[in-house]
Structures are given as C-alpha cells and as structure tokens.
Amino acid sequence: MNTLGYAILSTLASDSCSGYELVNHLEVMWPAKHSQVYPLLKIMENKKLVTSKSVEQVGKPDKKIYSITEKGKKELEEWLITTSSNPVVRDEFLIKMYSIWLVDQKQAKDLVQKRVEYLAQKLENELEKVVVFEMNAEQKQWNIKSKTFRRYILSKREIKLYEDEIGWCKWIMSFINKTNNKHFVLGIAGVKLINQLLLGII
Template sequence: MNSLAYALLAMLVRKPCSGYELAEMLEVFWQAKHSQIYPLLAKLENDGYLTPENVEQTGRPNKKLYHITDSGRDKLKAWMDKAPSIPVSRDEFLIKAYSISLTDSATANRLFEDRITYYKDKVYKREKLIQEMEAEYGPDLKNLEHQIFGRYIVHQRKLLMEQQEIAWCRWVLTLIR
C-alpha cells in the first residue's frame, strides 16, 4: 500500500465517492492522475478494502461509487499509528524563481503576476469551500471526533499556504520593481 491508496481510503471514510470525485478531492494533498487512481481502486477492491456500487444515471454514463469496508477502515487505522514519510515537494515555478537572474524584469514580473492570479483563484475557491463546511456543520466542525474535522483542518492549512504564497510573490515583485 502506498500513500495514494491510504489517501483514497481516508476520503472514503467520510462518504462513498466515484473515482472522478476522489481525483478532485485529492487536490488538497497532491495531484494524482486518473490513470493512477483507477488501477489503485481496482487493487483496493481486490484486496477487500472497498466495495463498488454501480449507480445508473439518466442521460449520462453510469458511475461506480466506492465504499470503504471494515477491513479498509482497519487498514487505515493501523496506518495512522505509523510515522508519516518525509514530504515530497516539486514545483517547477521555484526552479524558475531560482534561475530568475537569467531573464528580464518584464518576464520575471509576468511569472510572479501569473502565480498570484493562480493562487488568488485557489484562495477564492478554498474560502468558499470552508464557508460551506462551516455553514453545514457549524460548531461540530471543530470537534476532533467529528467525521469532517480532518477535512476542515487540512483545507484551513491549504488556505494559509495559498495566502502565504501570494504574500511571498508580492514581496518578490517589490524587489523586481
């Protein structure tokens, strides 16, 4: 089992999801391609950690919802006791920032302005998502034992990181100008 497998199981604890929904929800942790997710879902199903439910849809292709099994919950609980791996971070933008002396100020400006635009959009969407969680779950959301607590704190962390990225880019722009 790799980290992606555990991430999929973790998301299924909250509610059954399709592979497409799981790919969208993974964004808070890392980018995973559908070509990684679907074979892993099949393996988790074969191993007895989840079960599929075929859902017929009108006017759209049928979809498969995945449910975590008791065995999947047990596997996830056992994994929770283990120390996490060292985080891996890859960001092409940072390589470009590191090499910024090779370009002109207009290109450097554009690079950082584009980054700010990208993160402003992420912040907007994340704030909206957090507001929806707070409206739906109220004060229970901040209870460790609530099923949504982990999702809430992870999205709060991502929001802070995205806001900090914007602040850092703005600081760099003051140096460039």
C-alpha cells in the same frame, strides 16, 4: 500499498462514492488522475480493502460505488499511527525563481505577477469554501469527528499556504523593483562571459 491507496481509504472511510467522485475528493489532499485511481481501486478490491457495487442509472451506463471494508479500515488505522514520510515539493515556478537573474526586469515582474494572480484565485476559492463550512457549523454541533471538519482543516491550511506565498512573491517583487534593468543585463552578460572563459572560447 502506496500513499494514494491510503488517501483512497481515508476518503472512503467517510463516504462510499464512485470513482469519479473519489478523484474529486482526493483533490484536497492527494491529487490523482482517473488513470491512476481506477487501476489501484481494482488492486485494492482484489485485496479485500474495498468493495464495490453497481448502481443502475437512467439513460446512463451503470456506475460502481466503492466502499471501505473492515480490512481496509484496519489497514488505514495501522498506517495512521506510522511516521509520515518527508514531504516532497516539485514546483517548476521554484526553478524559474532560482534562474530569475537570466531574464530582464519586465520578464521577472511578469513571472512573479502571474504567480500572484494564480495564488489569489486559489485563495479566493478556498475562502469561499471556508465560509460555507463555517455557516454550516453554526447550525449544528461540530467537532473533529464531523465529516466536513476534515475538509475544513485542509482548506484552512491551503489558505495559510497561499497567503504566505503571496507575501513571499511580493517580497521578491520588491527586490526586482529595486534592481534596474541594466543590472539584469550585466548579470546575464557576466555569466555568458564566464562560460566562454571556461570553454576556452576567449
């Protein structure tokens, strides 16, 4: 079974839910599309890892509620103690940063500024979630077994990542500000010249 399958089992181990709700829950740890989740749920149901029941809705089609089975719990518990795979990060912004010398100073600033704005919005969203988590925690005993605690620790990680990348972007911006537009243009022209020499054009 792939990692998405274990993410599904991990979510259902906390609460039974519909496929639509499941996709929303997965967003915090292993984002996936409905087109990925529903076919996998069918496979997992055939393997007796999850079970489902139809729930009647007024004025709407019946919906399926999925739950983890004992076999699914055992599968999840066995997977939990295995060594995690090395994380893979694919972010087109990193490719753009690697090639940032190809644009002028204004374009470089715009690229980084847009990223900072995106990260700032994501950071604000996570901070709001954490405030809600912590307010609820004050009203009852909270520990690592609590359902909300699991989402809380992932939100805290997201906050740290967003804060660190915003700092990294500001560090890049400081270098862009120190580099005048003439240097950007000379850099692009120099690479074009090297390419022409290699191709035998000049």
